[in-house]
Amino acid sequence: MTNRHEILWSPRVSLAKIRQFYIKEARGICDDELIEEVGIGLLARCQSIIEFTEACETGRVRCMRCARQGQSTIIQRNMKKPSALLQCPVCAWQVRWRIYKSESEKADGQLHGGHALDAFTRYMRVYPKCQTREEKIIAIDQLIHEFHWFLIKENQPAKANKPAGVNLLQGNIRDVFNLLNELTYGEKTPPELIARKKWWLEQQKKKAGRK
Numbered sequence: 001m002t003n004r005h006e007i008l009w010s011p012r013v014s015l016a017k018i019r020q021f022y023i024k025e026a027r028g029i030c031d032d033e034l035i036e037e038v039g040i041g042l043l044a045r046c047q048s049i050i051e052f053t054e055a056c057e058t059g060r061v062r063c064m065r066c067a068r069q070g071q072s073t074i075i076q077r078n079m080k081k082p083s084a085l086l087q088c089p090v091c092a093w094q095v096r097w098r099i100y101k102s103e104s105e106k107a108d109g110q111l112h113g114g115h116a117l118d119a120f121t122r123y124m125r126v127y128p129k130c131q132t133r134e135e136k137i138i139a140i141d142q143l144i145h146e147f148h149w150f151l152i153k154e155n156q157p158a159k160a161n162k163p164a165g166v167n168l169l170q171g172n173i174r175d176v177f178n179l180l181n182e183l184t185y186g187e188k189t190p191p192e193l194i195a196r197k198k199w200w201l202e203q204q205k206k207k208a209g210r211k
Contacts (some may be wrong), residue, residue, distance in 0.1 A: 004099050004103050006065055007100060007104060009052070009111060010044035010048040011170075012170045013045060013169055014170055015179055019179060020034065021034055021035065035136050042123065043123070043127050045167070046124050046143075047124065048111060049111055049117075050120055050124065055077075059077045060076060061076075061097075061100065063090065063091065066090055073090045082098050083096050111167070113167070138190055143164065144163070144169065145180060146164040148163070148166075163180060165180060183197065
């Protein structure tokens with residue numbers, strides 16, 4: 001018996017929410033509730049990405065039934081067997097790895113952290129420590145503007161591939177690129193956000209120049 005229906009992940013955050021977040025910031029409107037909604041939504045999504053990536057790369061699978069009950073139970077899968085049975089020793093939740101993986105990818109794509117894993121891990125560490133709304137806004141902005149990076153050769157610099165926002169925000173890569181390109185800022189915008197936007201545009205130019 002398989003418990004595939006219990007394979008649930010935190011969803012990607014709505015593009016509309018992100019757009020609203022930036023519009024209000026540009027207008028100097030203080031909306032702490034929206035900031036927290038976006039920030040916590042991204043935090044939960046990062047947790048799902050890190051958890052799924054760890055399951056794929058190290059074989060450490062977190063029992064989803066135990067997690068919903070506030071308990072953390074790790075199932076170590078046999079990485080040599082694609083159809084290995086995952087069985088929790090605590091609650092008896094069980095599912096085959098190939099089903100776990102296919103259901104996860106089908107439910108909400110782009111769960112694997114890839115080259116942006118460090119960015120998701122950093123956000124998980126930084127956001128809970130943010131005390132002010134400005135700190136939260138900067139952490140959110142830095143995360144969604146983050147690029148995936150890849151190395152061509154050992155002696156060559158890393159190159160930008162795609163934004164981490166693809167893993168975090170609803171929509172395809174074009175939707176995410178369009179949103180990040182259209183973001184505007186107002187007079188009260190923290191200088192860190194303006195600098196991040198300039199950096200983002202520079203990466204876009206470099207990426208276009210390599211095509």
